[in-house]
Amino acid sequence: MNEEIENIHIGEVDDIEVGSVENFEHEEIDYAIFHLESGFFATQGHCYCEEQAFLSEANIEGEELECASCGNTFSIVSGDPISDLDLPPLKIYDVTEEEDDIFLNL
Numbered sequence: 881m882n883e884e885i886e887n888i889h890i891g892e893v894d895d896i897e898v899g900s901v902e903n904f905e906h907e908e909i910d911y912a913i914f915h916l917e918s919g920f921f922a923t924q925g926h927c928y929c930e931e932q933a934f935l936s937e938a939n940i941e942g943e944e945l946e947c948a949s950c951g952n953t954f955s956i957v958s959g960d961p962i963s964d965l966d967l968p969p970l971k972i973y974d975v976t977e978e979e980d981d982i983f984l985n986l
């Protein structure tokens with residue numbers, strides 16, 4: 881099987897302030913792109929639960945996100961649940977920086 885990685889241009893490094901998150905849509909799928917002190921990270925765009933809250937509306941505390949709708953917390957880096965260990969982990973994606981540009985690697 882030939883599994884090619886698709887590098888999708890998200891924007892420029894300065895488009896997302898450190899400590900904030902933006903939604904990015906690609907082929908009708910939402911992704912949450914986080915810019916932290918430690919770099920760029922991406923998770924699925926919505927949580928799994930009924931509200932399907934946008935994770936781009938989450939509050940960021942260090943490397944954790946707090947769902948703006950229900951208050952559950954997850955690691956932005958690993959996707960692992962923190963506040964409720966029964967929740968499934970969030971899907972995470974690789975983001976790379978090349979000079980001033982950021983790419984989502986799917």
Ligand code: FES
Pocket residue numbers: 927928929930931932933947948949950951952
């Ligand atoms: S509303 Fe879904 S995790 Fe918060």
